Amino acid sequence: MPHLVSIDDVDMRYGGVDGTLAVSGLTMRVDRGDFAAVVGPSGCGKSTLMKLVTGLHIPQAGTVIVAGQHVTKPVSIVGMAFQNPTMLPWRTTLENILLPLEIVEKHRHRLRANKKEYVEQAENLLELVGLKGFGSKFPWQLSGGMQQRANLCRALIHQPDLLMLDEPFGALDAFTREELWCVIRDLHAAQGVTIVLVTHDLREASFLADKIFVMSARPGRIVREHRVPFARPRDLELMYEKEFNDLVHQLHGEIATARMAA
Template identity: 70%
Template sequence: MKPFVDIHDVTHVYARAEDGLPAVRNLTLKVNEGEFAAIVGPSGCGKSTLMKLATGLQFPREGTVIVDGKQVGAPVKLAGMAFQNPTMLPWRTTLDNILLPLEIVEPHRSRLRRHKAEYVAKAEALLEQVGLKGQGHKFPWQLSGGMQQRASLCRALIHEPKLLMLDEPFGALDSFTREELWCVMRDLHAAQKVTIILVTHDLREAAFLSDRIFCMSARPGRIVAEREVEFPRPRDLEIAYAPEFSALVHELRGHIAQARKAA
């Protein structure tokens, strides 16, 4: 199978890096179409750099980044992104925040005015899918943090991306809300079949959501372990209390502890 995201032997150094040390070195990673992959590793290991490379927000000094069969040389239009901070515009309603990418990304930008009702219906369907039915008229400050993050996921999916990049999207939430959103994300992936790369510090989150987990070394980051997650889907939160789940989390923690020692 041809990988959808193919990062091959990539080294990247930020121009502002005072020590001149690469953020990632000889980084190689392949993610198949429709797969849910998770990236874990010590703080500062280059997880967010990997995300920027895969979406064309940064370009490597060495190596190649290929997405959907094309070498990345510009921002990747087929990607959607969600971050730890939902960054909703406070003067726009939740619905208008969700529609925002359509004002930027072609071909939707050219179609938006003439087909506004169609896009609004799509946004409302996404809101219902994430448990926010009827909340589109509210402003972000009228929503809880968890509700804003749900809306942020809708915004990332509104232009029907083939690749969804998630950078610590649930990190700022309490544990109960975080687990609720794990289930939302699980269901969105099952329904949309989009390729997802999740960057997270939460090993339980990685184990619950993903098909495959990549562990990165300390800076300069590279992949030091790759683990398939074999728990059958759909997964219920009860799996997080099973011995085999705890064993996987413990194994991942061991890889990261080893990576820290090697730093």
């Protein structure tokens, strides 16, 4: 079975031929249904990797293939969620969640005639993330954690094959962050969507992912790939086990080495 995401020997430079080389020789594979995490030193190119996979940037060298197609423009089968939910304050939570359907071509033409069906999908997602009954609320009526739950619904409403998460829980307090780890764990199990998570939080990566890619300092490349050995489903008690903390410490050491090698 072909990989859902294949990145081969990619170079990406910002600012022309004499600009900053963000990633060099970047190569990685993500299989359909995987939950992959990407970690590394600050400035190593993790966000550049996200933009390459989604087609927001096109590399100067190498190839990016998503779902069997060379990436030469923004990819429509991808949903994205960022650290800042950026919900439109004049739209209700439900209207914010439906927003991608107004943009993604295959849904845009069906939205008006099938509005009831899409609203039902959105309400099912809200229930799945623990926000049943909050669709009529405006973003300013929701806590930060609730906004991020709604943000995940918005990223999933157009039924993407691939969900890209860029530090989605970084601005939240520790308890809310752990609650949302469980939400995204359950979404992955229920929907079977392939997920790529970029994070600085090594506990988050170890708790959620099937595989963890460690990047070098800039220019970024993959220096290590870990298969996470913990069986699913996982609960938060896992984080108190020796094997879990051994993995976190190993990742920490690898990133410290990568930072010193810069």
